[in-house]
Amino acid sequence: MKTLKIEELSKNFGTTEVLRKINLEIDEGNFLVLLGPSGCGKSTLLNIIAGLETINEGNVFIDDYNVSKVEPKDRNIAMVFQSYALYPSMNVKENMIFGLKQAKTSKEKIAEQLEKVSTFLQVDKLLERKPSQLSGGQRQRVAIGRALVREPRIFLFDEPLSNLDAKLRVEMRREIKKLHQQLKTTVVYVTHDQTEAMSLGTKIAIMNHGVIQQNETPENIYNKPSNTFVADFIGSPSMNLIKGKLIKNSNNISFIADDSSLEVPINNYDFKENSDLNNKEIYFGIRPEHIYFKKLNEDDFDINLRADLSEYIGHEQIVTLDYSNQEILAKFPSTIKIELEKEMKLYFDLAHISLFDLKTKERI
Amino acid sequence: MQDNLQSSSYKELEQKSKYTNMFLRWFLYFVLILFASYFIFPLYVMVVTSLKTMEEIRQGTLLTWPSSLNFDSWLVAWGGRGYGAGDTFLRPYFWNSIKMVVPAVFFSTFIGAMTGYVLTKWRFKGDQWVFLFLLFGCFIPFQAILLPMARTLGTLGISNSVVGLVLVHTVYGIPFTTLFFRNYYISVPTELVKAARIDGAGFFKIFFKILLPISAPIIVVTVIWQFTQIWNDFLFGSTFSFGEAAPIQVALNNMVLSSTSVKEYNVDMASAIIAGIPTLIVYVLAGKYFIRGLTSGAVKG
Amino acid sequence: MFKWLEKNLPKIVMAPAVGLIGWFVYGFVLWTLYISFTNSKILPKYELWGFGQYEKLWASRKWLISVDNLLVFTALFLIFCIVIGIILAIFLDQKIRAEGVLRTIYLYPMALSFIVTGTAWKWILNPTLGIQKMFIDWGFENFTFDWLVNREMAIYTIVIAGVWQSAGFVMALFLAGLRSVEDEIVKAAKIDGAGLFTVYWKILLPMMRPVFFTSFVILVHISIKSYDLIVALTQGGPGISTTMPALFMTQAAFHKSQVGLSAASAMMMFMAVAAVIIPYLYSELRRENAR
Numbered sequence: 001m002k003t004l005k006i007e008e009l010s011k012n013f014g015t016t017e018v019l020r021k022i023n024l025e026i027d028e029g030n031f032l033v034l035l036g037p038s039g040c041g042k043s044t045l046l047n048i049i050a051g052l053e054t055i056n057e058g059n060v061f062i063d064d065y066n067v068s069k070v071e072p073k074d075r076n077i078a079m080v081f082q083s084y085a086l087y088p089s090m091n092v093k094e095n096m097i098f099g100l101k102q103a104k105t106s107k108e109k110i111a112e113q114l115e116k117v118s119t120f121l122q123v124d125k126l127l128e129r130k131p132s133q134l135s136g137g138q139r140q141r142v143a144i145g146r147a148l149v150r151e152p153r154i155f156l157f158d159e160p161l162s163n164l165d166a167k168l169r170v171e172m173r174r175e176i177k178k179l180h181q182q183l184k185t186t187v188v189y190v191t192h193d194q195t196e197a198m199s200l201g202t203k204i205a206i207m208n209h210g211v212i213q214q215n216e217t218p219e220n221i222y223n224k225p226s227n228t229f230v231a232d233f234i235g236s237p238s239m240n241l242i243k244g245k246l247i248k249n250s251n252n253i254s255f256i257a258d259d260s261s262l263e264v265p266i267n268n269y270d271f272k273e274n275s276d277l278n279n280k281e282i283y284f285g286i287r288p289e290h291i292y293f294k295k296l297n298e299d300d301f302d303i304n305l306r307a308d309l310s311e312y313i314g315h316e317q318i319v320t321l322d323y324s325n326q327e328i329l330a331k332f333p334s335t336i337k338i339e340l341e342k343e344m345k346l347y348f349d350l351a352h353i354s355l356f357d358l359k360t361k362e363r364i
Numbered sequence: 365m366q367d368n369l370q371s372s373s374y375k376e377l378e379q380k381s382k383y384t385n386m387f388l389r390w391f392l393y394f395v396l397i398l399f400a401s402y403f404i405f406p407l408y409v410m411v412v413t414s415l416k417t418m419e420e421i422r423q424g425t426l427l428t429w430p431s432s433l434n435f436d437s438w439l440v441a442w443g444g445r446g447y448g449a450g451d452t453f454l455r456p457y458f459w460n461s462i463k464m465v466v467p468a469v470f471f472s473t474f475i476g477a478m479t480g481y482v483l484t485k486w487r488f489k490g491d492q493w494v495f496l497f498l499l500f501g502c503f504i505p506f507q508a509i510l511l512p513m514a515r516t517l518g519t520l521g522i523s524n525s526v527v528g529l530v531l532v533h534t535v536y537g538i539p540f541t542t543l544f545f546r547n548y549y550i551s552v553p554t555e556l557v558k559a560a561r562i563d564g565a566g567f568f569k570i571f572f573k574i575l576l577p578i579s580a581p582i583i584v585v586t587v588i589w590q591f592t593q594i595w596n597d598f599l600f601g602s603t604f605s606f607g608e609a610a611p612i613q614v615a616l617n618n619m620v621l622s623s624t625s626v627k628e629y630n631v632d633m634a635s636a637i638i639a640g641i642p643t644l645i646v647y648v649l650a651g652k653y654f655i656r657g658l659t660s661g662a663v664k665g
Numbered sequence: 666m667f668k669w670l671e672k673n674l675p676k677i678v679m680a681p682a683v684g685l686i687g688w689f690v691y692g693f694v695l696w697t698l699y700i701s702f703t704n705s706k707i708l709p710k711y712e713l714w715g716f717g718q719y720e721k722l723w724a725s726r727k728w729l730i731s732v733d734n735l736l737v738f739t740a741l742f743l744i745f746c747i748v749i750g751i752i753l754a755i756f757l758d759q760k761i762r763a764e765g766v767l768r769t770i771y772l773y774p775m776a777l778s779f780i781v782t783g784t785a786w787k788w789i790l791n792p793t794l795g796i797q798k799m800f801i802d803w804g805f806e807n808f809t810f811d812w813l814v815n816r817e818m819a820i821y822t823i824v825i826a827g828v829w830q831s832a833g834f835v836m837a838l839f840l841a842g843l844r845s846v847e848d849e850i851v852k853a854a855k856i857d858g859a860g861l862f863t864v865y866w867k868i869l870l871p872m873m874r875p876v877f878f879t880s881f882v883i884l885v886h887i888s889i890k891s892y893d894l895i896v897a898l899t900q901g902g903p904g905i906s907t908t909m910p911a912l913f914m915t916q917a918a919f920h921k922s923q924v925g926l927s928a929a930s931a932m933m934m935f936m937a938v939a940a941v942i943i944p945y946l947y948s949e950l951r952r953e954n955a956r
Contacts, residue, residue, distance in 0.1 A: 400771070422794065
């Protein structure tokens, strides 16, 4: 039994297709993050799970029951919104128990739940206040509290941290993580922030143009992006992509870059399919943090590149390198002294490369 | 709560919400259309009545459609019957209103634009109070200024004239036009003015070259508002200009109230439509701006 | 000299507007106030006479009827405009098909003058050929609807026409207010299990407090100033049964040569408006400064 299952779901707004044949499953207690750029359909998907949007095609199951046409209140879910969406005319207490009252819960039960949740979230001193008298962080807590008192099967979060300032955001992020660890309720969480996604999710579904690009653990998404979109979206700065093709002779495969003499041996790469690799046009992908200034592994590939620019960002620096008129970024500790306008010897960590088909943009 | 909800009860919920929704929709449309007919009813009656002959009016009811489209009463309302004394018709007064509205709208809009510009982009100490000082003018009951105004117009020798009405409407329009322009310019980034000043533009250049070109929406709102207000005014018109120089609303009222011979409702209705049609046309063509004027003139302060 | 001019240019540009309003609004109101303390008849006199005009005013039966009518009219006008306005706004907020058309219909009376409105309603409400005849012709033989010529009821015809003219305006204010509420609040309420009724009654309408306040102020303002509608519909009749302060004032000033008395009545109106407007402007300004 899956806590949440989405089957072949499509959604249009008029003629614009917002979601296309989405399939998604979440096991009990998992924390799924829907990650993507704005307009990718992630919020629409969340609204559909909540029952706030209708479906054009496909089905949504909660605990194996088809809830596609069930009202939001009967889906046993709770949602936390970006703007907190606290009712301005009610105080904190009334906000938190509003849902229970609507469900005609007994007075004793309401009092008990309120007591439990408000102390748990440390808002018990604020119960009589109006939302306008709360700070951003407190509002967020109350919004979470309003969701918690209902003891839902699934928690839905719609970019809950993006209205907070940077410092508070990191704090609240940790709190949400703790919350999930303690309660072990299933969560679906929408964000456009990759750090949030990486740190919170047990699974991340990356979306673009209404299609799920990859749905895996954060580690797999980072290490084995399934296409160039994911490779580009995850990691900061993004993965460097170099155009070229594969050459296979006898047992050796190597990558030859376009317009250059660069030839990189590809020996220990885990190809999805081993056939038809010779002369295949591809992107060679390597993350900035996997370019080293000294040799670390036996297999590291050495290359001479000219450093053009260095950006100091505290504990590290991002160096812009020139590789036959293409910019390549590398991340080094800030203790290294970089001489600009000069060639320097660098090392590609070949254990961490990704290769993508030039045409389909898919990982090979 | 509902952990052991069966799929059958989910079905039930689904059905239930479907029926309530359907019932609600019908009810909704019913009420909306009911009110729509209340609002449209007088206009319909006006139009229908104006197209009937008096004979038809006496025989049918308010709602009966005229047997033939008869524009005679419109012609009578507009141009009269052609005999001398006591023949009142709207044409000269319609032009009076036009002659009054055009300059009054222009002057009040221009002054409002300038004051709105100063109040937001050249702020000085106490400008809030100056704004409040002007704003209060939106709300004074005009009865409190009727007497001195009548005397002032007399002293200036422009009582009972279109010029006098232009002056009155310009002055009492300023609070509104200032309010509109101030609320619009306050949302224009002041950086724009700062940048222009650094580039060496002066007070008037900034206004004419930078602010005025982006003011089209608020100019439309203001012009429509002022046009409607001035065209529809009766109080000033009837107190300061009752004879030849009367504006159309005053003439309409005189026509309807004139107790000569038999009441001709069809001519009355045609006259009312003629007096109402300019603002109605503006409303239909630019309703969006009309509503914006209404709500911003009212809500903001 | 040139420097001075340049520095003070903004203030110089402001001067005409401030001067005109200062003279024509504040100066005139003060003049009227002064005259209300004199015994002016046809022409203004300038020696003070104390509160005599106010005493006369509040002893006048016609004035008392005016005030009484104003209270009745304001109360009904407010209630009906706000209730109808809210109902229409809420209903229009339900993703209605022909919303644009309906909105246009509800609001068009606002574009017409009260004289046009009054003329139309006068015809509709006239007992011989109007609505009464319509119902009789439809077979309701004993139907009577003579409010327009009935002393007791005539004031309500003014309410009918006034509400017809202004309810759409309240609708527009509330619709704008409802539309400015964040989507997410309504979504949160739906998830909390609130039905449509609860969403509006418990959440959205309480959020509309500023809109209530604004509508209240504007409607009271309209009703205190109402003059044109009465002139066109009843001329204060039958008798003086529908007279109101604004009508009282102009009649005293321009037909009855009681300039002092009319100034006193104008000042009473002024004070009534000020009592509503000043708190309103104060709160609006404070809200703006808080932003």
